[in-house]
Amino acid sequence: MVACSGGPDSLALAVATAFVTSRLGRRAALVTVDHGLQTGSAERAAAVADWAASVGFDPVEAVPVTVAGRPGGPEAAARQARYQALSDAARRHRASAILLGHTRDDQAETVLLALARGAGPRGLAGMPARRDLAGVQLLRPLLDVTRAQTRDACAASGLTPWQDPHNTDPSYARARVRADVLPALVTALGAGVLDNLARTARLLAADTAALDDLAAAALATPPPPSDGAAVDRPLLRDGGGLSVVALAGLPGAVRSRVLHAWARELGAPPGALSHRHVDALDALVTAWRGQGATALPGGVRVGRRGGRLLPVG
Template identity: 75%
Template sequence: MGALAPPVAAVRVAVRRALTGLPGPGPVLVACSGGADSLALAAATAFVAPRLGRRAGLVTVDHGLQHGSAGRAEAVARWAGEQGLDPVEAVPVRVTGAGGPEAAARTARYAALVAAARRHDAAAVLLGHTRDDQAETVLLALARGAGPRGLAGMPERRELAAVPLLRPLLDVARADTRAACAALGLIPWDDPHNADPAYARSRVRADLLPALVDALGPGVVGNLARTAALLAADTAALDELAAAALAGARAADGGLTVDALAALPAAVRTRVLQAWARELGAPPAALSHRHVTALDALVTDWHGQGPVHLPGGIPVCRHAGRLHAA
């Protein structure tokens, strides 16, 4: 038996790290498009999971946006069955809704993955985002003027509708997933959308990130991803402080006490106001920095101004030393 190719080993080690200690007896499901990243992830999971006493399955989502997409989804599902993955599903979705085709496709895809996880009582869904994807996410967040939460990039783990989503490959290079596929004799599918300059991420991938690597050296990709990890840790700590501060600032009528808010550091106070606005019913996707800044002005720059109008038609006023929804 020949030596294990280092890229194959790197992907397997990352999967083992993600699955070790995962609670619950259910299977893990790999979200696989057939691209190099998710194909390498699926192959590694098929190898690692049984050795940890865990069943592993696969879900491939057919967005129906390209000619032949149904056939590709069926081919991925067929391959998964040959690898011993079980359960295996090819799930067609209808891509509709606001935010453009990319956002609508993402919403439909995650809804399908969550539904599949619930059908099979899965312990987690594994996603194939790599270190390069994380670096691209940080650059896009910088371009948007995002704060620490946006610059923290994609988390290694988060829950969506009570389903754990894991990203084992955030410290694995995209080149390694492609090399792992080559070493295993797997032929990945290259999604033409990933090279379409109509999408900002495609332009970052094709032009901006290579230019940064040329200018600053190959370490820039890992450094951007490391920045995201550091900011994620800081953001988690600030969120914990904000949760405690929100509890301490609550008034009996459900509003927030201005004196308690004013005593908080700005980084904590703005998080408290953002969390409270969400509690009031402001849609998170529509709640912007502008809204939170306006709420903060009711605390730190009060001169009798009128209510702040949050998304969802929610007016917030200051009265008698408290902020409350009017």
């Protein structure tokens, strides 16, 4: 299932998908999301759906969503509404994956925005080529393709893509990066800077995945043996909490991921859980001075009791 706004990137992806699937004997679906944020958005979504049906996509859907009232700024709210609509559509039509048209240029912008807000390796890893979205595979097959190439693909196919005015609206940080920051970097450092930013994201994504695997393995440590047999190292999970000694023995990059994952297990909402919360949990391990419990999002509180980190009332 292709997610297509009618812009050059997703339209080029749709053209390529139609070309490939028709030759493989596979069916391809297409969904376009109407955010209702601009005049004529419903008509534009309908036009994208009509075009998709005309070139062989089946099924085709134009899905309206409500953005207002969702948490976060306008970009975050629209993104949340869009991904919810996409995952619902994929499950409705039993699609094997959702294809998104993000390009190398989008990846470079994402890395710069993450750097500007002080994100860690996970943020600097940018957009993953593949991830799970509520049980549906989300794929970005164009991350090595430039935005200019998608425009050329549309022109070669005789298509006129829609130009989203939000992409040039300076009130949006990404639009400012696109219009001012990236061109300035290319002027100062050469065109290769975009490839280098995207390559940095790939390298950090691989490192982050390895650290995530180590953290998951640590959290999967079995409980102590019931027969009282000795173990050769402190077990991480201990009586409903986490052993401080075992946590202290982990490399910092692994420990922070363990604490982040454990906080989510306790009910802290992932979107509200920040590095400051994880740092406060880490301080209960590495900078213990008898301080009180750490408050996490979702009303979760964690304290240190008897050599363990435990949820407390």
